[in-house]
Amino acid sequence: MATSKKKSDTGLADSIAPGNVTAKDLSNMLGIAQSSVSRAFTPDSRISDELRQRIIALADEVGYRPNAIARSLNTKSSGIVALVMGDITNPFYPEVLEAFSYRLQKEGKQLLLFVVPPGRQADDVMPQVLQYQIDAVIVTSAHMSSRTADMCCRRGIPVIFLNRRVKNNSVWSVCCNNARMGESVADYLVERGYRRCAFIAGAANTSTSSDRRRGFVKALGRHGLTLAASLDGHYTYEGGYAAAHALFRNQKNDVDALFCANDIMALGALDYLKHVAKLAVPHDVAVVGFDDIRAAAFPAYNLTTVRQPTQEMIDVTMRLLAEGAPPDQAGKALHEVGGQLITRGTA
Amino acid sequence: MATSKKKSDTGLADSIAPGNVTAKDLSNMLGIAQSSVSRAFTPDSRISDELRQRIIALADEVGYRPNAIARSLNTKSSGIVALVMGDITNPFYPEVLEAFSYRLQKEGKQLLLFVVPPGRQADDVMPQVLQYQIDAVIVTSAHMSSRTADMCCRRGIPVIFLNRRVKNNSVWSVCCNNARMGESVADYLVERGYRRCAFIAGAANTSTSSDRRRGFVKALGRHGLTLAASLDGHYTYEGGYAAAHALFRNQKNDVDALFCANDIMALGALDYLKHVAKLAVPHDVAVVGFDDIRAAAFPAYNLTTVRQPTQEMIDVTMRLLAEGAPPDQAGKALHEVGGQLITRGTA
Numbered sequence: 293m294a295t296s297k298k299k300s301d302t303g304l305a306d307s308i309a310p311g312n313v314t315a316k317d318l319s320n321m322l323g324i325a326q327s328s329v330s331r332a333f334t335p336d337s338r339i340s341d342e343l344r345q346r347i348i349a350l351a352d353e354v355g356y357r358p359n360a361i362a363r364s365l366n367t368k369s370s371g372i373v374a375l376v377m378g379d380i381t382n383p384f385y386p387e388v389l390e391a392f393s394y395r396l397q398k399e400g401k402q403l404l405l406f407v408v409p410p411g412r413q414a415d416d417v418m419p420q421v422l423q424y425q426i427d428a429v430i431v432t433s434a435h436m437s438s439r440t441a442d443m444c445c446r447r448g449i450p451v452i453f454l455n456r457r458v459k460n461n462s463v464w465s466v467c468c469n470n471a472r473m474g475e476s477v478a479d480y481l482v483e484r485g486y487r488r489c490a491f492i493a494g495a496a497n498t499s500t501s502s503d504r505r506r507g508f509v510k511a512l513g514r515h516g517l518t519l520a521a522s523l524d525g526h527y528t529y530e531g532g533y534a535a536a537h538a539l540f541r542n543q544k545n546d547v548d549a550l551f552c553a554n555d556i557m558a559l560g561a562l563d564y565l566k567h568v569a570k571l572a573v574p575h576d577v578a579v580v581g582f583d584d585i586r587a588a589a590f591p592a593y594n595l596t597t598v599r600q601p602t603q604e605m606i607d608v609t610m611r612l613l614a615e616g617a618p619p620d621q622a623g624k625a626l627h628e629v630g631g632q633l634i635t636r637g638t639a
Numbered sequence: 640m641a642t643s644k645k646k647s648d649t650g651l652a653d654s655i656a657p658g659n660v661t662a663k664d665l666s667n668m669l670g671i672a673q674s675s676v677s678r679a680f681t682p683d684s685r686i687s688d689e690l691r692q693r694i695i696a697l698a699d700e701v702g703y704r705p706n707a708i709a710r711s712l713n714t715k716s717s718g719i720v721a722l723v724m725g726d727i728t729n730p731f732y733p734e735v736l737e738a739f740s741y742r743l744q745k746e747g748k749q750l751l752l753f754v755v756p757p758g759r760q761a762d763d764v765m766p767q768v769l770q771y772q773i774d775a776v777i778v779t780s781a782h783m784s785s786r787t788a789d790m791c792c793r794r795g796i797p798v799i800f801l802n803r804r805v806k807n808n809s810v811w812s813v814c815c816n817n818a819r820m821g822e823s824v825a826d827y828l829v830e831r832g833y834r835r836c837a838f839i840a841g842a843a844n845t846s847t848s849s850d851r852r853r854g855f856v857k858a859l860g861r862h863g864l865t866l867a868a869s870l871d872g873h874y875t876y877e878g879g880y881a882a883a884h885a886l887f888r889n890q891k892n893d894v895d896a897l898f899c900a901n902d903i904m905a906l907g908a909l910d911y912l913k914h915v916a917k918l919a920v921p922h923d924v925a926v927v928g929f930d931d932i933r934a935a936a937f938p939a940y941n942l943t944t945v946r947q948p949t950q951e952m953i954d955v956t957m958r959l960l961a962e963g964a965p966p967d968q969a970g971k972a973l974h975e976v977g978g979q980l981i982t983r984g985t986a
Contacts, residue, residue, distance in 0.1 A: 390727040402751060405752050407741055420744065559939075563937055566939070593939065
């Protein structure tokens with residue numbers, strides 16, 4: 293390759309066919325070590341800005357691009373993290389996606405996104421996920437069977453459930469302290485004089501919804517109260533709207549507070565209560581959500597809610613990613629992070 | 640590899656080290672052609688369900704996984720499409736992401752997501768993007784310089800701007816007929832008696848905002864009117880809120896209609912007008928948005944807006960992806976799809 297070096301000195305870099313230039317060619321052209329070329333394309337590596345710029349400029353000129361994928365075949369680490377996401381219409385998940393994507397990029401990793409179609413499970417997209425050389429699978433707002441989780445584990449691919457708690461000890465779970473925050477919501481409502489509290493549940497069989505409900509019911513019990521009603525809202529705007537309609541259409545029930553297992557259901561319930569049933573919130577009925585999505589703070593809603601510790605949950609997830617292995621001990625698989633009650637105008 | 644076949648007959652599949660099994664091993668174990676193994680892992684390929692199930696079951700058992708990435712090194716097509724997205728906080732883009740992601744998955748392709756941090760350009764993430772073997776780059780809600788676009792083009796990677804029109808003839812642009820829809824909004828407002836129409840612009844230097852404004856101003860001119868005011872709202876909720884505040888805080892202006900270049904700004908403007916300025920919409924002032932995001936239809940907003948033809952824009956994008964090449968003629972690079980005025984309660 294000494295010829296390449298000579299050629300570059302005479303401006304012959306242009307004549308090399310694009311796509312056929314190797315890191316070795318590039319290092320020869322510049323008369324530098326091949327390892328410098330590699331460092332120029334690795335975020336945060338030790339190399340002067342001036343040398344990095346020179347290398348990237350020549351790489352651009354001759355059409356060299358470092359192939360992260362080819363490199364991954366040697367190192368067995370691709371830098372690609374698969375995110376399997378079930379419910380992208382709930383604004384909470386794009387907010388998680390945004391924060392998680394920034395964070396991965398900052399650490400030189402990349403996000404391969406798989407969206408689970410409505411009514412399907414994470415299992416259904418796993419054959420596609422496993423076609424790629426990925427370092428880990430993050431599952432959020434989707435169900436994955438123990439069988440599939442175990443299969444990933446056997447293949448050495450850590451599985452991390454984000455905002456979901458699973459019983460399987462071969463996978464990680466990172467979530468908010470949902471039961472504890474459910475208790476806080478009940479305490480807050482009862483202290484403000486509400487006595488007939490109903491719960492609007494999220495998607496069936498989700499730990500987030502059942503944990504929030506359990507804490508809520510437990511704290512009501514401490515105050516000598518029981519749930520006035522419990523309806524399914526399926527974690528959707530339409531579901532929250534329909535649940536409020538079912539509860540309040542005949543004006544005969546005496547429910548005076550609604551705890552919705554997420555914010556988007558709470559917005560649906562609020563829209564029904566204020567614009568259709570023409571009830572005064574929080575005078576006639578209080579509404580509390582969970583997540584603290586951006587729209588919760590909009591004046592049209594001004595929703596009292598529980599803020600999920602999204603950044604902290606992502607911090608924990610990144611730490612588990614860096615470890616790169618499934619939990620080694622039963623009982624250590626669950627990481628809970630504390631949420632915060634945000635009091636606004638609906639309770 | 641005849642030995643492998645014999646071994647599987649005696650249940651020895653279990654003894655093969657995970658990760659070391661090849662498609663040839665698997666086909667030998669099952670006594671089938673290697674091409675059947677490949678077909679079993681390719682969506683929509685011709686293979687019986689029964690054989691596919693047998694192949695996948697054994698693959699699971701012995702830890703074989705087809706490596707799409709290794710395959711891509713041979714075929715030069717990885718099935719991975721990079722999506723470079725600038726503004727994920729505007730709900731329109733998660734909705735596009737959802738629709739686009741489903742569609743790619745359905746065609747056996749996969750989405751690698753790159754989020755451009757606020758205040759940066761697509762150019763800034765391109766060094767990372769180009770580390771991966773990608774079939775194409777889709778850019779949405781982000782700016783990319785002609786220099787970077789040309790570089791992708793030289794490397795044989797088609798660049799498609801989705802919801803953005805660019806002048807560079809080496810890249811594709813797919814967008815709504817923004818200028819025409821701007822005209823429709825002006826006609827609609829003037830027909831309903833509004834005469835003092837203001838425009839709230841999106842991010843500076845975006846074709847979507849300037850095209851919508853141009854059409855709006857042109858049609859006002861046909862009615863003998865000019866723009867009553869024009870403010871920047873930066874395509875954010877907060878920007879729309881602040882623009883409405885700037886226009887209406889002193890109650891002395893006589894603006895009677897606001898055309899906001901996207902919905903999320905319109906929601907911000909509506910929240911200011913209704914909840915802070917205590918104005919009646921549409922009696923005191925009309926508000927029209929653009930996009931038709933889900934929240935536009937919520938009773939709290941009930942926003943009159945222009946529906947973007949998201950599915951049709953994705954259809955065109957998929958067709959361009961299938962062609963797999965940059966535009967071959969100047970003037971053929973732009974694809975415009977028709978939008979639709981959705982009349983609700985704010986105008």
